[in-house]
Amino acid sequence: MLPLAGVTVVSLEHAVALPFATRHLAELGARVIKIERPGRGDFARDYDRAVRGGLSAHFSWLNRSKESLTLDLKVPGARAVLDRLIAGADVVAQNLGPGAAARLGLDAATLVGRQPGLVAVDVSGYGPTGPYRARKAYDMLVQAESGLIAVTGSPEQPAKAGFAAGDVAAGSYVIEAVLAALLRQARSGAGAALQIAMLDALTEWMGYPVQTVEHTGTEMARSGISHPSIAPYDAYRTADGDEVLIGVQNDGEWQRLAEGPLARPDLAADPAFATNQARVRNRARTDAVVADAVGRLRTAELEAGLDAAGIAYARVNAVADLLAHPQLAARGRWVEVGSPVGPVRQSRPVVEFPGEPARLDPVPAVGEHTERILGEVGLSAGEIAELRAAGAI
Incomplete structure (x- = not known):
């Protein structure tokens, strides 16, 4: 019942x-x-x-x-x-x-x-x-x-x-x-x-925007698909033309991303990218280097590399993609x-x-x-x- x-x-x-x-x-x-x-x-x-x-x-x-x-x-x-x-x-x-x-x-x-x-x-x-x-x-x-x-x-x-x-x-x-x-x-x-x-x-x-403005006195800037306070946390286009949203939550994940899927181990220790605060300050440069590396990879290659590195990601799907989503179908x-x-x-x-x-x-x-x-x-x-x-x- x-x-x-x-x-x-x-x-x-x-x-x-x-x-x-x-x-x-x-x-x-x-x-x-x-x-x-x-x-x-x-x-x-x-x-x-x-x-x-x-x-x-x-x-x-x-x-x-x-x-x-x-x-x-x-x-x-x-x-x-x-x-x-x-x-x-x-x-x-x-x-x-x-x-x-x-x-x-x-x-x-x-x-x-x-x-x-x-x-x-x-x-x-x-x-x-x-x-x-x-x-x-x-x-x-x-x-x-x-x-x-x-x-x-x-x-x-x-x-x-x-x-x-x-x-x-x-x-x-x-x-x-x-x-x-x-x-x-x-x-x-x-x-x-x-x-x-x-x-x-x-x-x-x-709640999050309200608390931010309440305690900083500054209106939040619109950031499109990217996260306003974390970088990289944005969508990047693969060599196949798919948009993949990559979400890096901490500096350890950034190191694994740089050393793994991006094949740019030099970025892991670069002071311009080593911390989230630095990556946010240099958001345009961060997004550019990630976009360049992702753009050289086929979607399957990127996703396999992200899985191996333990980095969260998602396809930027259209509604038609949702209707055919393999996870929903499987369940x-x-x-x-x-x-x-x-x-x-x-x-x-x-x-x-x-x-x-x-x-x-x-x-x-x-x-x-x-x-x-x-x-x-x-x-x-x-x-x-x-x-x-x-x-x-």
């Missing part, structure tokens, strides 16, 4: 941050009931049509193993259905627009005030208080506010992270918070009204999951429990489980038909 079997999560969710969290809770065994708008559903369904030309890549990634229930809370009757669901839930989460949940009485504090044993989570961009509390927040905006964009990219040009870093950071803390709250709930019966803000999450993930990390457009390839859950089959239920169609869930909370076929006629579901 998966550890969250028997736990019911009702989630008023859209986009990325909260759906990321609830998908992982579902894979730990929770029943996740996703509340969507009738008709179009979660607007992440419309971000693109990349999956078989009919399903958003975002939605496919974030929503397997959930049940979809459509409810329009502006239509009479729909709120009563939601209240019945919440009464039977262990966890309720929402990432509606700023102030929307509070206006509906669905914010975490209000829900736990009515249902003291409930774990309730509000996910927002900037938190429920402070001057930014009413601002809309999307991932790239929070990356900008947090300083992540300022430290990412080349010296000439800043860049956002290549994935939804603010959303994933916030979603990760939702998972952590819910699991901790469920543990306390099991021990004492106490619920929890939890607040997770994207800016708070990314601020935590910005069976790709699976097929059902969806409204047919089977789609996805990665296995990161966390799997020995002896328990991974939960890999399909990505749901909009409202796919509506009638079944309404029947479970006691509505008759006639009442369901009335709600549908009124546009409530």
Whole structure:
């Protein structure tokens, strides 16, 4: 049995941050009931049509193993259905627009005030208080506010992270918070009204740049693919045209690199390169001598030499390379999951429990489980038909 079997999560969710969290809770065994708008559903369904030309890549990634229930809370009757669901839930989460949940009485504090044993989570961009509390927040905006964009990219040009870093950071803390709250709930019966803000999450993930600026007073320079405080720690092109990222962590490794793969034992004791501080001061020269030596080697030769010298390295892969990655293939990390457009390839859950089959239920169609869930909370076929006629579901 998966550890969250028997736990019911009702989630008023859209986009990325909260759906990321609830998908992982579902894979730990929770029943996740996703509340969507009738008709179009979660607007992440419309971000693109990349999956078989009919399903958003975002939605496919974030929503397997959930049940979809459509409810329009502006239509009479729909709120009563939601209240019945919440009464039977262990966890309720929402990432509606700023102030929307509070206006509906669905914010975490209000829900736990009515249902003291409930774990309730509000996910927002900037938190429920402070001057930014009413601002809309999307991932790239929070990356900008947090300083992540300022430290990412080349010296000439800043860049956002290549994935939804603010959303994933916030979603990760939702998972952590819910699991901790469920543990306390099991021990004492106490619920929890939890607040997770994207800016708070990314601020935590910005710890190294924050500490550096706090204690030096100097903004960190963008360093592209290289490490800002270690050299050599950069990508170099082989004679085959492959980019290989080489990471030297200490002076002993530098000596082994110079004497082995680079075939330049003279560099090991040269004062201009002997210590990391010297190599960083002379970064351009360091990179030039490494690049020259690497450029003379075939990729297989370089990797064999790095392995023999005990130096860490990695190919700079494209996403297509990741899809064909031999390590993932060897470990069976790709699976097929059902969806409204047919089977789609996805990665296995990161966390799997020995002896328990991974939960890999399909990505749901909009409202796919509506009638079944309404029947479970006691509505008759006639009442369901009335709600549908009124546009409530």
